[in-house]
Amino acid sequence: MISKYYPSKVLLFGEYLVLSGANALAIPFDKFKGNFTFDNVETDPIIDEFYNFLKSQDWYSLNTEFNISKFNYDIKSGLNFVSNIPIGYGIGSSGAVSAAIYERYFTPQKSEDLFQLKKILAQIENFFHSSSSGIDPLVSFLNNPVKINSDSTIEKTKFSFSNYSDFDFYLVDSGTSRTTAEYVKIFKEKMSNSTFQNEFINKAISINNTLINDFLGINEKQVFEKFKEISHLQFHYLSEMIIDPITALWKNSLNNKDISIKLCGAGGGGFYLAICKKEIELQELYHTIRFIKLKN
Numbered sequence: 001m002i003s004k005y006y007p008s009k010v011l012l013f014g015e016y017l018v019l020s021g022a023n024a025l026a027i028p029f030d031k032f033k034g035n036f037t038f039d040n041v042e043t044d045p046i047i048d049e050f051y052n053f054l055k056s057q058d059w060y061s062l063n064t065e066f067n068i069s070k071f072n073y074d075i076k077s078g079l080n081f082v083s084n085i086p087i088g089y090g091i092g093s094s095g096a097v098s099a100a101i102y103e104r105y106f107t108p109q110k111s112e113d114l115f116q117l118k119k120i121l122a123q124i125e126n127f128f129h130s131s132s133s134g135i136d137p138l139v140s141f142l143n144n145p146v147k148i149n150s151d152s153t154i155e156k157t158k159f160s161f162s163n164y165s166d167f168d169f170y171l172v173d174s175g176t177s178r179t180t181a182e183y184v185k186i187f188k189e190k191m192s193n194s195t196f197q198n199e200f201i202n203k204a205i206s207i208n209n210t211l212i213n214d215f216l217g218i219n220e221k222q223v224f225e226k227f228k229e230i231s232h233l234q235f236h237y238l239s240e241m242i243i244d245p246i247t248a249l250w251k252n253s254l255n256n257k258d259i260s261i262k263l264c265g266a267g268g269g270g271f272y273l274a275i276c277k278k279e280i281e282l283q284e285l286y287h288t289i290r291f292i293k294l295k296n
Contacts, residue, residue: 008032009092009139022205024148034083065107088177090265094128095136114154171271173290178269200237241267
């Protein structure tokens with residue numbers, strides 16, 4: 001067994017808006033993670049497909065080298081990637097395996113050059129998504145929170161949920177997996193509407209960017225207020241991305257001073273994100289929905 005684990009990723013803020021030039025903030029979350037094993041059983045066929053994809057790419061143009069022979073040898077030795085990261089939940093199941101592939105089989109890049117590193121990782125993850133941003137595998141590889149700025153620069157950042165004295169943050173399990181591409185397509189269709197641009201995008205970007213700054217600065221009152229504003233906008237303009245049983249919970253939260261919910265990635269299933277006052281026991285109030293507290 002190879003002992004190093006690669007964590008999942010949670011996109012806290014910036015979902016969809018990052019496509020329009022907003023800032024975004026993503027963090028590693030090691031409750032869900034994966035690692036390589038040599039378990040002496042038949043290798044997952046997708047590993048062979050991955051190998052064929054990787055050896056067909058032009059890595060020279062990205063100033064890195066792919067160790068084809070090492071990967072091929074490991075495949076024949078029973079290589080597998082074992083993970084508890086749920087697939088289709090928007091928390092980087094393919095990002096974790098892409099990060100693991102990069103670290104084991106590619107010439108390492110200086111981690112300070114995050115833009116170049118993201119490009120290489122995006123090329124690797126293209127096997128799964130055809131057009132990866134590279135953010136998921138970058139967060140998994142660095143195992144560090146990452147802020148994506150409106151000018152496309154990327155920076156590592158630091159914070160701890162333990163610094164929040166009044167609120168906790170939760171992943172909210174919809175109980176349904178989804179395909180990101182389907183909902184990105186819906187969003188892009190909405191983008192062609194000028195009213196949507198003016199009433200949602202422009203407002204939401206401003207709120208989102210302020211929210212990220214307040215979040216990193218542990219300005220709790222402002223974080224809750226901005227989170228609530230985003231929640232209202234998403235409920236009104238991105239209702240297609242909100243499904244049962246989340247719809248009823250979200251609707252109940254809109255005028256609730258103790259809890260607020262927003263998308264956590266593409267929506268349409270997978271995980272959603274909630275902020276809640278610490279004294280509130282969400283699991284007791286909504287016992288049919290699974291809540292996972294975010295910690296680091």
